[in-house]
Amino acid sequence: MTMTLTPPETRERTAPSLRTRRLPKAAVGALHGLAVLLAVAWIVGPADARAGLLAVVLAGIVPLWSRIVEGRRKAKDRLVTLLVTTAFGIALIPLGSIVWTVLEKGVPVLSREFFTYSMRNVVGEGGGIHHAITGTLLITLGATVISVPIGLFTAIYVVEYGDGTRLAGALRFLVDVMTGIPSIVAGLFAYALFVVIFGDGVRMGIGGAVALSVLMVPVVVRSCEEMLKLVPTELREASYALGVPQWRTIVKVVLPTALAGIVTGVTLAIARVIGETAPLLVIAGATDSVNFNLFDGRMATLPVFTYTSIIQPGVPPEPAIARAWGAALVLLLIVMLLNLIARLVSHVFSPAGER
């Protein structure tokens, strides 16, 4: 019986040791908040480097304090959490800075003239990016027309016909490797190809489209393949059971089911290549005039226009650099818009349960 009487005593003795000592939440929160505030003030502008230093010190106090109160393990945990969160903050700085810079310097340039004039016979101020927008849209359209059929049919081959065969396996690997082709190499490939046909020094819009296709096809194949794989086998088998041939099954059952995903994938692929500069610099070249013909002569594009305006601004340089920021803003807006469209399509058309 004496044994049964002891537990209340032991519990009373062990209870405090079970609950470890902890830092007061409010104080930790206040220190972190103050540190973040100071760091933001330092990066955005009003405060100088001392504020940044103070932020580091304030944030560093917490792990040290925790070392004394909570012990080594807990302190290490707090330190790593702090570092990981800081890493995220560091990653946000360039994004914020880029978006802010492009908006700040690009928005004042936008005007009616900027969108409707080309740079033909323009010296100094004035002029616009009409020719570059035309070129970018035409070349990207050309690349899309080339890549989507090739990419889609390759995905169909890999998923529907060649599944499990050695060619399909090799194809997957090659497409993966193709994703890693540097964009400038794609441009050189297009140039080398066109030189064989048209002779030295060739510059053509369609060459840009070919170069962009080399970059775009692997992206299209990958996304289409993933989408086709998601189509349930039961749907195909139901169609076969009704006596529908395989190609009609693909056209009428598989593709419509996967359509939203395919559209999303293609839109993202377009967004990826529309901002490419290097291949177009090599094969499409730069010009000041509007060119509607993909098969004849140099073609200006938004990325190349931005690049040449900054690298060779002319005298005085200010108007050219201002136009470069305007073109960069337009380009950024187009890319963001394409990303938004892709997300909307995949969201709106996804099966209700998976939203």
Add this chain to the structure above:
Amino acid sequence: MSTTTETETRAVVRPGDRVFRGISSISAIVIVSTLAGVAIFLTAEGVPGMTASADQVKSGETFLRYVTPLVFGTLWAAVIALAIATPVSIGVALFISHVAPRRLAQPIGYVIDLLAAVPSVVYGSWGILTLSSSIQPLYVWLERNLGFLPFFAGPASATGRTILTAAVVLAIMVLPIMTAICREIFLQTPRLHEEAALALGATRWEMITMAVLPYARSGIVSAAMLALGRALGETMAVAMVLSASGVISVNLISSTNPSTIAANIALSFPEASGLDVSVLIGTGLVLFAITFAVNVAARALVARHREFSGAN
């Protein structure tokens, strides 16, 4: 009777099927031949430049002497970029997968993905007109306080357009892809491993070192290699940011920097003609070989570990 059964059991091949299958196979072959074509055409156009003697080209150097500093610059810039990007992207990926509140994790992932959507020319413009001038005081400080290291020997560049600035821009550009891959792998850690670690009294960091990181190690390595492949081939950011002078130097903050293959092509190609074009295409072939090797190694690594880790 037996002949009719045979014809009945054999699957009927309709003309439509044959056509469709044909188109699909042709597309597949087009892709394979494009990849082969890249190598073939670059070789065909590049070999005259690679074998040209020193006095035939504008640079006045044999191909090997011309390309060596460029290869060094390419690898050097990519390695520095990776050294910056790897810890940050592992940190960001851990933040998204294990530290951030669950509800915020997806929007944060989107925000990081936005970085991948920014065109490279915008990175370049930002790098040359904003970043290089705001990072320049740091170089002066590095020269004054760490000048005894060969990397920071100085004299510090007055414009800030150094290889370190270019590497920082490259690091920002490869950050989203690395973060995305690492995040996927971290999220695939078996939930039971994590909970077992926590149940034994581990703190969150101890849980991460015991359960998450060992599981994700090969995936992190292949993510880093894919990012390396991207950093090696990135053109515009380096071409715009770097003020290059074709030297081999490990100095990170001076105004004499090695150029990279891709940036050199972008800068020289518009004005080049004749054999000089061939030389540039030859350097492009070298770049293609390097990135091809890195990518194949990365993919092989992913494939080898696919069965027992989430790295794919």
